[in-house]
Amino acid sequence: MMTLGAARLSKTVRQERIISExxxxxxxxxxxxxxxxxxxxxxxxxxxxxxxxxxLINRTYGGAARPFAFEAPVRERSKYMVDERERIAAAVCERIAENEVLLMGAGATTNHVARRLAAIRRNITVITHDFSIAQALCHNPTIRTLFLPGRTHPTEGYVYGHQTIAGINGFQANWAIVGATGTDVDGLYDADDEAGAVYRAMVTRAARAILVADSTKFLVPSLVCYAEWQELDHFFTDQAPPPALTKAVRIAGVELIITGNQD
Incomplete structure (x- = not known):
């Protein structure tokens, strides 16, 4: 564990360090x-x-433990790893060209991507099931935003279910941009099986698939594995993954893009 000496940290930064550790x-x-x-x-x-x-953690006698198969509410997730997610979003948006069609899954990091797209991209089409993503994109009148049908999730701000998946299956896209509750050597996980089904449909209907996931998602399996690594094309993250995960990603032929400091 890195010792920070006398440096005074805000509560938010301090808690981010705890989660990172x-x-x-x-x-x-x-x-x-x-x-x-x-x-x-x-x-x-x-x-x-x-x-x-x-x-975000499991408190134990005398300390804390990393939880398994959890996903804090999106309003909580959005407070953490903000700079890291901004760098991921900037790198992803460099890959997107005019007249391309994107399928975008819900999530804290994909919301950063959406806001960045709205700020710098023109003449693209985005298909999403996430209310916040749609709202962010509406600030750019050159972006055509298509919202999928489905059942509204009571806390996460997206729709899901068989109508959502049927809607996705009616489209072809250049890109799927998805997040994950966690990853391990086998693939991408989500804590909600219904959400995982939506993300899987997006990956299937796109020519190329991008995972955006910060380093807190490394080697954290969850309820459902919605895609294996070989079904992905690019993995954007803020730090180099642990060796076992890096090996699995590279064996699958996925391009690994590390956007944070690598000192």
């Missing part, structure tokens, strides 16, 4: 976190209680 180690001790982050044990205790209440 749990990607490298499945369990952490509160005493080690306090030392590494240069804060008191009471501050760390409050951080762990808050992160646990949000579903």
């Amino acid at each position: 749990l990607q490298a180690s499945p369990t952490l001790r509160a005493s080690e976190l306090a030392t590494a982050l240069g804060v008191s044990h009471e501050t760390i205790r409050r951080d762990l209680m808050e992160l646990d209440s949000r579903g």
